[in-house]
Amino acid sequence: MKELFTDSVYFGVLISLAAYGIGVLMKKKFKLAIFNPVLVAIVFIIGFLLIFDMDYASYSNGAKYISYLLTPATICLAVPLYEQFELLKKNMTAVMLGIVSGVLTSLTCILAFAIFFSLDHTEYVTFLPKSVTTAIGMGISEELGGSVAISVGVIIITGVFGNMFAEFICKVFRITEPIAKGIGIGSASHVIGTSKALEMGEVEGAMSSLSIVVAGLITVAGAAVFANFL
């Protein structure tokens, strides 16, 4: 009976869609940031696998086809970017300095926390690429000798928390310019944050999309330098 689920190619996709759908409904009903659909889906699926004693492989057997779409989807972010390109050109200095400051802040923060919590070198480099999109972050982590699997987890949690509280942070810390919101969200929480920025507005979404690319590229170089500091 259990094989019907563990050997299925569709089960992993189905439960992902269902869990994400439940997350969307909960978000609508309770209007609380904590009911973020991605987070709800992760918790729900992990719970399901544990309760029915299924291993990750039987889930990812089908669910991997969802991940397959990530590259094409990320590429599509070029469209909002293109549509806001005039605005971007007009604010080039602000945008570039904003992203560079974001990358430097991220790397410095990780260094400071690593010293404070006395992490070892492997843990430290695992965290360095945490604000960039998974595909780039995995590459950086691997190159610097980090634990790639943990980096992926940290990157996704970063994105989810960025997505969850982006509106709250912008409000409380008085980030009101749409350009600044987009750059802040994208530099801090990559693609997952960007999906929130796109909900907030076209300008926010476009700037956040740009941040993924630029922050990703700067982090490749920046993380290699920072890796020598601990």
Add this chain to the structure above:
Amino acid sequence: MKYLKQIGIIIFISFLGEVLSRVIPLPVAASVYGIVILFLCLNFKIVKVSDIKETCKFLIDIMPLMFVPAAVGLIALWDVLKTSWLVYLIITLLSTYVVMIVSGHVTQFIVKRKNRIER
């Protein structure tokens, strides 16, 4: 035919990005090369937004879902994480918001100053 063309363009650019990421010895993902390629194609009118619009909207809409499988993979790491997950979580949370605030404010400061000067 419409969707065949749209998906075809996007997958073709994904493939080009993949090729570049393998040929160029940097840890830069296929998706990043892909964004740049698609942007250049749009900018130089090789591809029109209307050529890919609906498929792009669909993919961007469901993009958050695409991170779920990898995140669920964290359960396979539980043995490694169980001693230090709280520290990891604190680092992840705090640094994310610090970056968002600093980066947002630096951008906002320059945008506002520029608008003031222009006025």
